[in-house]
Amino acid sequence: MKVSTNAFMAWAVSAIIIPSTTLAFTVRPQHSYHSATSRISAPFLSPSTPAHVLSVASTMPPVTTTNGEKRSDDDAMGWDCNEEAECVQVARCDEERCQTSLDVRIHGEWYDLSGWRKAHPAGTHWIDWYDGRDATEVMDAFHSEKGRAMYKRLPKSSQKNIDILEASGDIPEYTSTEIAFRELRGQLEKDGWFERDLKREALLLGIWGSLAVGAALTAHSVPSLSIFLLALVFTNAGWLGHDYVHGVDKFAESMRMFTPLCSGLGVNWWSDKHNKHHALTNEQGVDEDIATDPFLYTWAPDPKHDSPLRKIQHLIFFIPFSALFALWRYDTIQVVIDSIEKKRPAAKDELYAVMAHYALVLTFFPPQVWIPAVFLSGLMSALIVTPTHQSEELFEEYQFDWVTAQFTSTRNAVTTNPFSEWVWGGMQYQLEHHLFPTMPRQKYPLLKPILTKFAEENNIPGGYRESGEFEILKMNWDLYKRVAKADPVEGAPYSRGHGQLGAIDLGLSPAAGGFKGGK
Numbered sequence: 001m002k003v004s005t006n007a008f009m010a011w012a013v014s015a016i017i018i019p020s021t022t023l024a025f026t027v028r029p030q031h032s033y034h035s036a037t038s039r040i041s042a043p044f045l046s047p048s049t050p051a052h053v054l055s056v057a058s059t060m061p062p063v064t065t066t067n068g069e070k071r072s073d074d075d076a077m078g079w080d081c082n083e084e085a086e087c088v089q090v091a092r093c094d095e096e097r098c099q100t101s102l103d104v105r106i107h108g109e110w111y112d113l114s115g116w117r118k119a120h121p122a123g124t125h126w127i128d129w130y131d132g133r134d135a136t137e138v139m140d141a142f143h144s145e146k147g148r149a150m151y152k153r154l155p156k157s158s159q160k161n162i163d164i165l166e167a168s169g170d171i172p173e174y175t176s177t178e179i180a181f182r183e184l185r186g187q188l189e190k191d192g193w194f195e196r197d198l199k200r201e202a203l204l205l206g207i208w209g210s211l212a213v214g215a216a217l218t219a220h221s222v223p224s225l226s227i228f229l230l231a232l233v234f235t236n237a238g239w240l241g242h243d244y245v246h247g248v249d250k251f252a253e254s255m256r257m258f259t260p261l262c263s264g265l266g267v268n269w270w271s272d273k274h275n276k277h278h279a280l281t282n283e284q285g286v287d288e289d290i291a292t293d294p295f296l297y298t299w300a301p302d303p304k305h306d307s308p309l310r311k312i313q314h315l316i317f318f319i320p321f322s323a324l325f326a327l328w329r330y331d332t333i334q335v336v337i338d339s340i341e342k343k344r345p346a347a348k349d350e351l352y353a354v355m356a357h358y359a360l361v362l363t364f365f366p367p368q369v370w371i372p373a374v375f376l377s378g379l380m381s382a383l384i385v386t387p388t389h390q391s392e393e394l395f396e397e398y399q400f401d402w403v404t405a406q407f408t409s410t411r412n413a414v415t416t417n418p419f420s421e422w423v424w425g426g427m428q429y430q431l432e433h434h435l436f437p438t439m440p441r442q443k444y445p446l447l448k449p450i451l452t453k454f455a456e457e458n459n460i461p462g463g464y465r466e467s468g469e470f471e472i473l474k475m476n477w478d479l480y481k482r483v484a485k486a487d488p489v490e491g492a493p494y495s496r497g498h499g500q501l502g503a504i505d506l507g508l509s510p511a512a513g514g515f516k517g518g519k
Contacts, residue, residue, distance in 0.1 A: 079115025085150040087115050102127065103157040103165060105134040108174075110157035110165070121345055122271060129279075132165060137178070137402040138279050140185060141437055144248035172400050177458045181403040181435075184454060188436070193447075196249050196440045207422070208236050208262075215373075216364045223369050230365065230373035232423070234325060235380050237263035239425025245270050246437045256346075260353035264361075266332035267350055268339045273331075278437055279402075282409035283395045284493040290390060291495040295320035298390050298479060300486040305494055314481040318379060321386075325378035380423070387476035388413060388430035392465070396493050404460060406434045411475075412466035420469055428469065 078092035078100075092098055102114040104127070117127035130138070139148060157165075165171055188194070215229035241259030244252045245267055259265050273288055280286045290298050294307035296317060301310070309316070336354060339347035361370050392409045399405035413428040415421045426433060426441030431451060433444065452464040467475065 079112060079155050081116040081119050081154065083119045083121065085116060085119075085153045087153070087155055090115075101157060101161055102131050103161050104130045104132075105136070105171065106139050106151055107136050110162050111151065111154045112157045112161075113154060116154055122275070123344075125272075126275075126279075132171070133398070134171065134174075134400065136174075136182070140182070141278070141435075142246075142248075142275060144438075147248075175401050175404070177403050177460070178401060180454070180458055184450070185436070188439075193436075193443050194249070194439050196247070196251055197442055198251065200440075200442050201251065204240060208233065208240060211236065212262075215369075219365050219369050223366075226365070226369045227372045227376060230370060231376035231380060234263055234373060234377035235423070236425065238265060238325075238377075238381060239427070241265060241270070242274075243426070243441055245274075247440070248438045257349060257353045260332070260336075260350050261357050264329050264332065264354060264357045266336050266339075266354065268344055268347065269328075269332045269335035272335065278434060280398075281406060281434065282389055282393060283398065285496060289385070290394065292320070293495050296480060297483050299394060300483055300489045300492060302490060302492045302494065303488040305492075306488045311484050314477060314484050317477070317480055321382035322375040322379040324382045325374050327378075329374070383473060384424055384427050387411070387472045388427065391472075391475045391479045403435070406431065407455060407460045407465070408462055410434055410465065411472060412464075413469045413472045414466055415469050424469070431464065 077089045079087045080090045081087040092100075100114065101112050102117060103110050104113050105111075113127050117124045120127050139151060211229050212233045215226045215233055218226040218229065237258070240255075241263050244255040244258055247253070247255075256267055259267055259270065277287050277289045282290060284290065284299075292298070293301065293305065293310075295309055296313050297307075297310050332354065336347065336351050340351060365373075388411055389409055392411050395405065395409070410431045412430055412432075413424065415424060415428050421428070426444060429441070429444035429447070432439070432447045433441070435451070436447070448464070454460075455463040
């Protein structure tokens with residue numbers, strides 16, 4: 001095997017990335033403030049809180065009432081928690097700012113997460129988003145047994161806040177579908193559905209490794225074949241990394257750095273973007289997977305957010321599709337830099353893994369191979385990830401019934417041959433994955449009859465939705481064509497932040513600001 005003469009370029013990547021860690025990457029955290037006449041609820045305001053947040057905090061009401069009477073101890077004291085959810089009471093206010101409650105309902109109990117939000121390993125934005133909401137399904141779906149036990153140690157919300165929240169009428173009772181789903185999940189956990197088959201994992205890694213070796217061996221002798229094989233390597237590394245980042249078992253945790261090392265995609269970037277998609281699927285202005293304008297629109301936009309490209313999007317869709325992997329790689333580098341500045345867990349390990357990835361790629365593959373492979377991989381990946389949601393229901397408002405929302409916003413693809421079954425990487429079982437993201441993908445085919453029966457018994461609109469792999473692609477293309485021919489609609493939801501507290505622009509999101517790159 002001939003080593004590429006441009007191997008020295010690997011060091012150029014290091015020279016670019018390392019100094020870049022000193023650059024500023026502004027991220028605006030989301031905060032929720034409520035009227036002082038009802039309930040004041042905002043995140044814990046730490047010394048590192050941005051100035052624009054501190055200025056609001058400094059205007060918050062003092063600990064004493066307007067007539068000078070002292071409030072109760074609950075009013076005067078707040079919480080401070082560490083990463084193990086061990087909490088101590090602290091003064092709620094100091095000379096500059098006040099800590100106010102942040103109340104989240106989990107399995108029927110209200111918890112005050114104001115002291116925990118800054119210790120949350122996945123970032124404060126998740127905690128903030130569920131202020132005054134129920135997070136039961138999100139807690140169960142994304143967390144390990146340890147994490148699901150930890151929240152029970154967190155302080156309970158004050159009875160006063162609970163009364164205000166429940167009297168508001170904004171927090172619905174659990175539906176029969178949600179209750180039935182929790183019973184189903186508990187039974188699946190009891191029956192061992194979340195246990196990983198390591199022999200199956202070894203087989204998948206073996207296939208990936210064989211493709212990587214084949215791509216390297218043909219990089220100079222048969223470059224066209226190498227491009228195709230390397231594109232499969234990148235795409236399949238993305239699916240494997242996707243499994244490991246979602247996973248909460250010991251094997252998955254040990255393989256988390258596979259993602260940046262073998263696909264060039266970051267763990268923190270993936271978690272921030274992708275978990276938001278899972279938690280808030282197809283919510284307009286929140287779910288980044290449907291915020292693909294100005295190149296591709298999934299609904300007719302407001303005229304002020306329109307683009308001439310929309311009229312031909314069904315004819316040029318393959319161009320933005322092909323750019324997907326390149327965009328993800330760019331976003332990864334930005335988030336890696338930001339993660340180091342914010343001292344997020346394992347951020348430096350992730351940087352080193354990304355650097356090693358580019359060192360390996362530039363050493364073994366000439367530019368005329370790896371650059372086309374990145375774009376071909378983007379095309380393959382986009383053809384797989386876009387059709388399973390975009391042609392289904394879109395939501396303008398927050399969906400309280402998370403279970404029903406997953407059924408109505410998701411369509412599975414039925415593959416027709418063993419190669420398709422492999423190359424889809426488990427994404428053809430999109431509903432199973434969305435309902436149980438930490439479950440190993442080899443269990444998904446066995447879930448179909450269970451979820452079909454669940455949908456029938458609980459009268460889920462549309463039931464268990466699935467279409468052939470080519471039919472679902474045609475459905476997605478038809479959507480692009482319909483939207484291309486539609487007239488713009490005054491007041492149509494904006495893909496970034498409309499009616500959802502600007503969740504994309506204000507959250508930890510590489511999509512902040514959209515195409516223009518910031519406000």
